[in-house]
Amino acid sequence: ESIPITDIIPPLIEQHKLKAGKPVNFTVNIPNNIAVFADRTHFYNMLGNLIDNAVKYSGDKPYCNISIQAETQTNGIRISVTDNGIGISEASLPHIFDKFYRVPSGNLHNVKGFGLGLYYVKDMMSKHGGSVSVKSQPGKGTTFTLHFKN
Numbered sequence: 177e178s179i180p181i182t183d184i185i186p187p188l189i190e191q192h193k194l195k196a197g198k199p200v201n202f203t204v205n206i207p208n209n210i211a212v213f214a215d216r217t218h219f220y221n222m223l224g225n226l227i228d229n230a231v232k233y234s235g236d237k238p239y240c241n242i243s244i245q246a247e248t249q250t251n252g253i254r255i256s257v258t259d260n261g262i263g264i265s266e267a268s269l270p271h272i273f274d275k276f277y278r279v280p281s282g283n284l285h286n287v288k289g290f291g292l293g294l295y296y297v298k299d300m301m302s303k304h305g306g307s308v309s310v311k312s313q314p315g316k317g318t319t320f321t322l323h324f325k326n
């Protein structure tokens with residue numbers, strides 16, 4: 177099913193603003209008429225997982241900035257979610273997509289979770305013929321990017 181990305185962003189933003197427990201500022205930069213071919217529920221849940229993490233790992237900052245960007249490329253579409261949260265150390269980055277993996281960082285990390293969200297995103301992106309990548313700077317923030325192939 178072809179899903180215009182801009183269709184699913186407003187309900188996602190609403191949902192996560194309501195449950196965040198602190199102000200979340202969303203910046204959305206998505207060209208009109210960009211659509212991905214995906215299962216609607218899974219597409220919604222994949223982006224939902226990334227936004228959920230962006231809020232959960234925002235640390236003790238009193239607010240959370242999340243930027244959602246999308247762009248068309250020659251071989252597909254890429255959608256990224258960037259936060260200004262606690263970031264992920266270089267040592268942990270290779271493991272974060274593993275089933276049940278959570279970064280072991282003691283008191284910084286008294287946030288509930290199973291370590292399944294990113295495993296689901298990676299698995300589901302590969303089932304859609306795509307992939308997911310991550311870039312992070314500890315203490316500064318993280319960007320996850322979904323790559324959909326044409």
Ligand code: ATP
Pocket residue numbers: 225229230232233259261262263264272273277278279280288289290291292293294295318
């Ligand atoms: P679940 O998603 O199952 O509720 P979870 O959030 O712990 O639990 P994942 O979403 O798979 O699991 O993320 C794995 C780990 O990667 C997290 O526990 C966290 O340590 C780290 N992580 C994920 N996203 C971010 C992010 N945006 N900023 C900082 N750390 C992150």
Ligand code: MG
Pocket residue numbers: 225228229289292293294
């Ligand atoms: Mg998660």
